[in-house]
Amino acid sequence: MAYRKLGRDNKHRRSLLANQVKDVIMHEKITTTETRAKEVRKFVDKMITYGKNGSLVSRRKALAFLQNDTEAVKKVFDDLAKRYENRNGGYTRILKMTERRGDDALMVILELVK
Numbered sequence: 001m002a003y004r005k006l007g008r009d010n011k012h013r014r015s016l017l018a019n020q021v022k023d024v025i026m027h028e029k030i031t032t033t034e035t036r037a038k039e040v041r042k043f044v045d046k047m048i049t050y051g052k053n054g055s056l057v058s059r060r061k062a063l064a065f066l067q068n069d070t071e072a073v074k075k076v077f078d079d080l081a082k083r084y085e086n087r088n089g090g091y092t093r094i095l096k097m098t099e100r101r102g103d104d105a106l107m108v109i110l111e112l113v114k
Contacts, residue, residue: 003039004035004038004039006039015067018043018067020036021065024044024110025075025076026072026075029109029111030109030111031107031108033100033105033106033107034105034107038094044112047062047065048091050062051077051081054081059077090113091113092111092112093112093113094108095108096108097109
């Protein structure tokens with residue numbers, strides 16, 4: 001699977017993605033750059049798919065990726081899995097905003113679809 005390096009080494013990139021996925025799950029919306037949002041979207045969809053599966057193996061995989069954040073995993077398996085039980089993917093949307101003032105990076109809002 002091809003992925004974006006985001007200008008970071010492997011451990012830093014994985015930590016950044018896990019933290020942003022946790023923020024999307026807990027707050028249901030984050031503001032970030034477009035490239036980060038496109039990368040985070042893949043993992044949010046994967047976590048919700050794990051939640052819909054509901055098995056112990058899926059729960060352990062979600063816990064491993066989300067750095068043992070039991071509150072986020074509980075929300076995925078209890079709330080989000082039920083919300084999206086009739087939806088086959090596409091759990092997030094990206095809304096474009098303006099460029100960031102310092103470096104002109106395109107900012108977006110990554111949110112869960114209602």
